[in-house]
Amino acid sequence: MTHGRIVAGALAPHPPHLVYAENAPQNEPRAECGWEELRWGYERLRKSLESKPYDVIIVHTPHWRTGRGHHVLAHPHFSGLSVDPVFPHLFRYRYDVKVDVPLAELVVEEARAAGLTSMPMRNPDFRIDYGTLVSCHMVRPQWDVPVVAVSSSSCYDDFSVEVGDAQMTALGVATRKAIARSGRRALLLASCSLSHRHFTQEPAVPEDMTHEHIYNYNQYLWDMRMLGHLRAGRTKRVVEESPDFVEQASSETRAGSLTWLLAALGFPTEPATVHAYGTVIGTGNAVVEIPPSTGV
């Protein structure tokens, strides 16, 4: 079997507003426009990925929260309707998703070998979360490659950001080993925002961009600091500053997605490409392509 590898990683945030504004055929609500910078950033990411063919997308999602370690989708096929419980007026999406079950089982196996609690999710009635769906849709709207979705463990809340980052680092390395054993060419997505304080109201027309801006200057400064690290290839620094980022900017990286991604990529020192930065209902979001470390 060919040695599998990671072809690229991406910070791929999941605000349902993006699929809404795309007027994706799978999504029931219709929009006039909205959040163009981020949507065009995803377009640039898709274009860039055309030269990096992949067999599978592995996505770590904040909106599948689990308390017993790290769960992994491991049923071959899911279809149904996903209605976002938070923004149901924007996201009512019909999905049809194929899962790479052998790779999913390998991720569980390697995670357990690393001392983590992990389990496959085999219930066919499971409804796929909108984090998985939005990130995958924006990266690969044709849905023609299988996915593996990994849940977000509550270890950050149960213990601390430091403990959470340690677990996610181990999970990232385990994921890389699983990919190597599978022979797959994998694209990895961290489905999270950066700063994550929302406005609690929205305008009458959700896509009226005259109302859209970052929630506060503090969040903006933190987002720029983190993007600066990524653009300079200082990926370890991102994780080192993670506790402060989480505390001071309410960052969604608390879900572990970004640390998992950077660890799986081998904490690359090569510069990342920021395809876009924009806000969605006050939260900071960036579409960032991160190359795997040449050392792994």
Added chain:
Amino acid sequence: MRNPHVPLSLVVPGLPHPLLAPDRCEAWAHVREGFESARALVDASGADTLFIYSTQWPSVLGHQMQGAQRLVWTHACPEFHELGSIPYDFAFDAGLAETYAQCARNRGLHARMIAYAGFPVDTGTIVALKLLDPARKMRVCVVSSNMYADRAETIVLGKAAVDALRETGRKAVAVAVTALSARMIPSVIEPSEERVALARDDEWNRKILELFREGRLEDVAQLARTFYREARADQKFKAVWWLSAVHGGHNEYQGEVLAYASLQGTGAAVVALREGEGLAGDPEFDEDDVEFFRGERSVLSPTVRQATPQTEASPALGVAGIVS
């Protein structure tokens, strides 16, 4: 009776074990028995409505009231999917939901009724409805748990629920779907290994239950933040803020702890509260008794306050309302 619209309040846990697997574990069976005792109290209460606040339905844009007339689905719990699926067919009271949303807006809150086919009813609400009203005799209204709402906002949300009950003439059982300590045992365990995750969580849970047993609902509400800090109470234990505001913020209740055990390490209690002769008397209030919500206190950026969007749905919330 101080609040004739709410003859009974309940605190119930929201994990699926008592519904799907009560026979596998003594603790899960005990919680199931607590639900069955609670169901008998619901039947005897004379109420026509279950009014539910679930910590497992998060919201960001203010407060959402479930108004779908019918939701049919087969649910798999995102956490305990291996326990099996739960088919449901629920009807919700759109009239009450809309009235509740309007009453909430009248008190300065951002609120709306939602009604979408396929909307994912959360595990906690499903468990509560299945076990408290298996014959679907009651009308049902469910409200979300806003992740940013702190005590003042949640109390106003509870008062708006009373406004809605008064306006519609309904008599409701108020149900807080919440764990006590919410810390799970972070590994897969055998049913025989079931226990509260940490001894200190167990000790805090028992202290809170002692207060519930003495009918001191408002005292529990005032301790919620401490309880959250010390024992990771579920979602800041804000469901009890809502419950205290709905039933009445005082300590003159008859409290009954119908069950207490653990579900995957979390503190799971079934508690019933009815107005009665409490032992503790009325409490002193540690904060203003809020009647109208005046918005978030945006302390970090004045410019945000000026630019926060208004909506047609909240005409009372002008800029002055947001910053004051």
